[in-house]
Amino acid sequence: MTVGESSTLEGVAVEVRILGPVEPALPPKPAQILAVLAVECGRVVPVERMIDLIWGEDPPPQARKSLQVHISCLRRSGLPVEHRASGYVLAADPLRVDLHVFRALVAEAGESGDPAVRSDRLGQALKLWRGAPPVHGQTLDVQRLAAIEGWVDAELALGRHAEVLDPLSSFVVEYPLAERLRGQLMTALARSGRRADAMRVFRDTRRTLVDELGVEPGADLQELYRVVLDGAGDARRNYLPRDAGDFTGRAQELQRVLGSEGGAVWWIEGPAGVGKSALAVHAAHLLADRYPDGQLFVDLHSPSGALDALLRAMDVPSERIPESHEERAALWRAQISARRLVIVLDGVTSVSQVRSLLPGSPGCLTLITSRSRLCGLEGVRRLPLDVLPSAEAVTLLARILGDDRVSAEPDAAAEVARLCGYLPLAVRITGARLAGRAHWPVSKLARRLADERSRLDELVADDLAVRSSLELTYGALDEQSRHAYRMVGFLGLPELPSHLWVPLLDEDVLDRLVDARLLDVTGSARYRMHELVRLHARELAEREDAAPDRLDFVRRAVLASLSTVDGLTEQLFLTVPRMQDPVGLVPTAPPADRDAWFAREEQLLTRTVERAAELGLAELASQLAEALVFAWFGLRNRYEAWERTHTAALDAVRRTGDLRLEAVLRCSLGQMHYKRDNLVQAQEWFDAAQTLFVALGDRRGEAVALNGTGMVGRDLGRYDRALDALCRARDLLTSLADTEGAAHALYGIGSVQRELGMDTHSVESLLLAEDAYRRSRSRRGEALAARGIGLVHRARGELDDAASHCERAHEMVAGTGDQLLACYTAQAWAKVLLRQGSLDRAEPLLDVALDGCREVGDRFGVALVRRTVGEFRLAAGDFAGARVMLCAALDEWTSLGLSLWRARTLRDLGAVHACRGDVAGADRCWDEAALLFAQLGTRESGEVPQWATRWSLAVT
Structure with missing residues (x-):
């Protein structure tokens, strides 16, 4: 078991207690019987043995009958006592019985080489004892004494000589004839500088042993007496601060220090409050036995007189301490040349401060703590500390506060640790505050810490404060x-x-x-x-x-981010184009790997927008938010960051009253919801934006919002409204010479016309869109228009033309790096190949498309490809597989509220039922599909009569 390792018994709930008065409370005989069964918990106790243990050598004539009556009493109390062929058993987990928990804790202590762990486990074990056990008293008493002696050994190894005196004295009163226990008391007294008291304990022990047993003390105790008499056991040179009884974590760091040889010098470095001093002091206590000549501690936060303090600690009289620093250093080294010491130099600010304090002998180990990084000190081992892992920070809080309060509110405890930044000092302060306020739930402090403005005020307890700790470091800066x-x-x-x-x-x-x-x-x-x-x-x-200086620094930071992001924007196929034009940007070199850069910086850039918005830099916040859409969010479907940045920027813009920027951001949020398939919300955002643009007389903005409205209407099956909005947008954008914007409108018009079966008009509109995209150099738009033309030919059964356009679209997209658009062109091409009977060519395209849509979380795309995979499996004769994929797509269309696509999938499911001979199932699907097509007025409403004939022929 390593240092800092938690017990496997943490959180175990003891239900039966026999180490003292029996619990649960029972009449005397049932209580005694429960104790006997609990000792052997999980094992059968023969009836005869139970009678012997309960009644001894003279049991009553009806002992068996009495035993049965008492067992019934136990069962009525809810205890799981069961009868077996040869006796009775307490059928429970042994770790629900305090005796077995005691033994398990003692075993854990025995397996550990770390005195801190041994002390913890044995201390927990001893707390389970509440008095004399009702059975097996002598055997259990021996086990308790052994645990006491082991616990005292661990405490002495940790250097807690003075702290252990009171409990150890009480144990000696309980066990007056335990020589080893008395020897431990002598050791603790001697190491606490109370040699006379230690010798008095020996004399008292000798008198007791002679009077009670007629024997002299054993050889070990007599040797200890001689050591104390000579003064060798006096550990007055333990100048260490008290070790933290709740020290938590740092297992690897401790192992490195504890495993090092004499002569090692460790530079323990880390930020304020990270626990450098706590680690050094804890390690020094653990090493006390290996360095018997003393454990010294010097606080170098106040560096004057360090050598003087060290020399005095080595019993050098004042008159022998030289005046000059060099002479003191020489005398210090001479004093410790043959000694084995562990020396803690705490709060070092520079290498020059400690160079003369380092021992020159191999028998001493030195631990230096510093907030500064090690530089220029040869032969020193660096030990950097960071904040605690989250789980260890919560464990520290529990050890300070008590497991019960933390386990009662685990989420609040985890939040407190997080708000403390997992910094040990901050966690210790919050624990101390809560410990002193027993009426406070942990969640109350979590709520108080949540306010950044007052968090440092909350992190104060007595002489501990995060703020004052940081002030020391800050004050030393230029x-x-x-x-x-x-x-x-x-x-x-x-x-x-x-x-x-x-x-x-x-x-x-x-x-x-x-x-x-x-x-x-x-x-x-x-x-x-x-x-x-x-x-x-x-x-x-x-x-x-000054406020203007602070704000200017943030402004320059946002501009630096905007300059980098602006150089990475692309011409995306989005209904809403870039509508802001940042000026005064300084060009920057693009990162070598754009995807890796954005993946790493996304959260930081999002927070940059939010911080700019918080400080009222509304225009910059909105510009960076928009640039991020065209550089990353819109390209990789990063919807959460898209929404966060735009919501923050919108709040800032509304505070300034800039209605145009508000409309621009509302349009972009409409686009975000449209891409997320939240069509109702998208329509609300577009409508609000359009209202603002109209009020402002911004014709281009109005047209952009109309484009959005039209695309939403198309997907919702509101074709009349969609065509009206898209045609108005086309006319406005054409009059403004906005070629790309007009292309978006034409593409939308052509796709609506395709759904309505207006094939000739659809192709005309899509060809115009393709040409406009080509003139505006939008490769993505051009590819999507080509795909749209292919879909018209496919719907008409003109598969060669369809394949030509879809393949061309897919090849064009490959050159843009737009993975999501490539999924759509792959799906379209695969479906044509499927209709042509080229299943082997269609399958890999569908695999890539499905994986790609899943990767970016495109719900519409996933449903679309699943439906096509269902058609593929239907064509391949895999009716069961087809049904699975089509049902999955159907659920998604229902969730998205897309009636047209639900109808198309129901039509295909009907075909699956028909191929399986399930006429009723086919009719149910086809009836609902026919009704939906009729309501929508799409081209499929005229194809309904052909379905049964087509699939009946397919079956035959």
């Missing part, structure tokens, strides 16, 4: 570094990648903040600031820097 620290905090971003800091900050300054552990380096040229550090820095910025 003014340039302080200003950079404040600005980074005010910017409010969790990380600073190179595209942000290069135009804003000097790298040398950032490195000084890294050296001070106020920033961390993550990856190449990327900096990160801990959440609580950021709050402190922002607090200082708002107090010390």
Whole structure:
């Protein structure tokens, strides 16, 4: 078992207690019987043995009958006592019985080489004892004594000599003849500097043993007496602070330190509050037995007199301590040259501060804690600390506060740890605050911590405070570094990648903040600031820097992001085009791998928009939000980030009263909902945008909103409204010479005409769209128009023409890198191949299309391809497989509210039923499909009579 490992028994609920008065409470004899069964929990206790244990050598004549009566009493109490052929058994998990939990904890302690774990497990085990057990008293008493002795050994190994004195003295009173226990008391007294008291314990022990047993103390105790008499057992040189009884985690770091040989020097570095001193002190306590000449501790936050303090700790008289630093260093090394010491130098700010304090002998181990990074000290081992893992932070909170309150509100406890940034100091402060407020639920503090403005105020308990801890580090910075620290905090971003800091900050300054552990380096040229550090820095910025200066820094950061993103935008096939034109951007070199860059930076860019919006930089926020749609969100269906950025920007824009920007953002949110297949919501956003554009007299904006309305109407089967909106949009955009916008409208018109069976008009509109897209150099639009023309030919049964257009569309899309559009062109081409009987060529296209739509979460695309796969399996004679895929598609169309596609899928399901000979099933599907087609007025309504004939012939 490693340091910091949790017990496998944590959370076990003890239900039967026999280490003291029996619980649950029972009459005397049933209680005694329960105790006997509990000792052997899960194992059968023979009747004869039970009678012997309960009544002894003189049982009553009706002992068996009495036993049965008492067993009935146990069962009426709800205890799972069962009869077996040879006796009775308590049929329960042994770990529901305190005795077995005790034994399991003792076993865990025995398996661990870490005294902290042994102390914890044995301490838990001993707390289970509430008095004398009703059975097996002598045997169990021996087990308890062994556990007590083991616990004291662990406490002494941890250096808790003074802390163990009171409980150890009480145990000695309980076990006056236990020599080993008395020897442990002598050791604890001697190591606490109370040698006379230790010798008195020996004399008392000798008197007791002679009076009670007529024997002298054993050899071990007599040898210990001689050691104490000579003064060798006196550990007055233990100057360590008290070890944290709730120390949690850091298993790997502890193992490295504990496994190192004498002469090692460790530089434990990390930011304020991360637990550097706690780790060093804990390790020093654990190492006390290996370094018997002393454990020294010097606080170098106040560096003056460090050598003086160390020399005094080594019993050097004041008159022998030289005045000069060099002479003191020489005397220090001479004093410890033959000693085995563990030395903790805490709060070091620079290498020069400790160079003269380091021992020159191999017998000493030195632990240095510092917020600064190690630089220029040879032969020193670096041990960097970061915040705790989330689970360990919650465990620390539980150990401070008590498992019951944490287990009662596990989600709130996890949230408190998260809001503390998993920083040990912050978690310890919250635990202390809650421990002192027993009436507070954990969730109350979680709610108070949620407010960033007051979080640092909440993280104060007695002499502990996150803010004051950070002030020490901040105060040691030069003014340039302080200003950079404040600005980074005010910017409010969790990380600073190179595209942000290069135009804003000097790298040398950032490195000084890294050296001070106020920033961390993550990856190449990327900096990160801990959440609580950021709050402190922002607090200082708002107090010390003028508002225009703070705002200008954020503005420049947003512009830096916008410059990078703007260089990565593409001409997407979206109903809503870019409607803002950022000016004054400085061109930047694009990242080598655009997809990897956006995947890494998406959250940061989203937060940049939100921060700009929070600070009232509405225009910049909306420009960056729109650019992100055309560089990443719209290309990869990143809907959540799309919605977050636009909602934040819209809130900021509405506060400024800029109606045009509000309409632009509403249009983009309509496009987002349209792509997500939230058609009703999309229509609401487009309608609101159109109203604003009309009021503003913005004809292009009105036309863009009409295009959106028309595409939504097409998908909802509202064809009259769709055609009206799309034709109005076409006319407006043509008059404005907006070729690409007019192409969007023409494409929508052609697709509506196709659904209505107006094939000639449809092809004409789509050809015009294709030409307009070509003139506006929209390769995506051109490909989609070609696909649309192919769909008309396919619907007419002109499969060669359909294949030509669909294949051409697919090849054009391949050159754009648009994976989602490629899924749609692949599906269209595959369906033509399917109709031509080329199943082997269609299948790989459908596989790629289905995977691609799933990958980006395109629900419409998934349903569309599933329906086509269902048609493929139907054509291949796999009727069961066809039914599975078509039913899955049908469920999706129902969820999306798309009646036309539901009708088409019902028609295909009817065909599956017909091929399986299920005439009733086919009729049910076809009747509903025919009704839907008739209501929609689509081309399929005229094809209904052909279905039965077509599929009946297919069966024969």
